[in-house]
Structure formats: C-alpha cells, structure tokens
Amino acid sequence: MGNLLVATILIIDDERQALALLSEVLKEVGYNTYACDTTDRGLKVLRERHPDLVLLDMEIENSEAIELLNSIREADPEVLVIVTSTFDARSKAEEAVASGAYDFLEKPLEANRVLLAVKNALETKELKKEIKVLKSRGT
Numbered sequence: 001m002g003n004l005l006v007a008t009i010l011i012i013d014d015e016r017q018a019l020a021l022l023s024e025v026l027k028e029v030g031y032n033t034y035a036c037d038t039t040d041r042g043l044k045v046l047r048e049r050h051p052d053l054v055l056l057d058m059e060i061e062n063s064e065a066i067e068l069l070n071s072i073r074e075a076d077p078e079v080l081v082i083v084t085s086t087f088d089a090r091s092k093a094e095e096a097v098a099s100g101a102y103d104f105l106e107k108p109l110e111a112n113r114v115l116l117a118v119k120n121a122l123e124t125k126e127l128k129k130e131i132k133v134l135k136s137r138g139t
Helices: 016-028 039-049 065-075 087-098 111-137
Strands: 008-012 032-036 053-057 080-085 103-106
Touching: 008 016, 008 039, 016 032, 016 111, 032 039, 039 053, 039 065, 053 065, 053 111, 065 080, 065 087, 080 087, 080 111, 087 103, 103 111
Parallel strands: 008 032, 008 053, 053 080, 080 103
Antiparallel strands: none
16 A cells, blocks of 8 residues: 555445545545445445445444444454444444444544544554564564
C-alpha cells in the first residue's frame, strides 16, 4: 500500500445519504471507495476487492451488528473496521470495539473526524505490516 492516500475503503451503510457523503469526503482526499447499502453486497465486495479499511454502520437494517463484524473479520482478518452509530446505539458500537473493531464514530459524522480516524487506522495497519516484516527478518 505504501502511500496511504491510495488506500481502498469499503463503506457499508443502509442510509444512502450517509453512504454518499462518506464516499464523497473520502474520494475528495484521494481514497478509493466502494459504497454498499446492504450487508450482503458489503461482504461480497470485501471478499472480492480486499479493501484496506471498512466503515461499518452498526445500525444497518436486518443485521446483527456483532455477527456482521465477526463475518468481516473471518473474511479478512487483516482488515481494520471503524464502526459508526448514533448516540442511541453507542453501547452496540462499544461492544463492537471490544469485539475487535478498530474505532467508533458517532453519527452525525463530521468530515474531519472521519478523515482523522481513517488516517489513524491506515497508519496503524501500515505499522503492523512493517512490524510483521521486521519480525520475519529476525530483527
């Protein structure tokens, strides 16, 4: 991946307005995005495209959020997941972080906060990759 700005981000959110806004904000700064409004589409894209990061709405219709997070982690154990939710669903988001999500953002989303969380997640992923390489070299 090298340059963090060429990272690919999968957004899974059934609110079309939020999906469009997130995609636009991320594309404006150079990220590639896949926007999916259902969990089935999101999981299909995850398996086919192997994004660097997933932004996941914890309140997506017809979905048990923690099960969905587990499905994402099973499909791609290396992908980092940032969960989003409204204040009302904050406990779900906190449970998701305890279950392995990287971070949680409260809705309504603020562009600067989203961009900072994405940048931090991608830098963390890159550092983990570098550590793995260094360990494999025995240093």
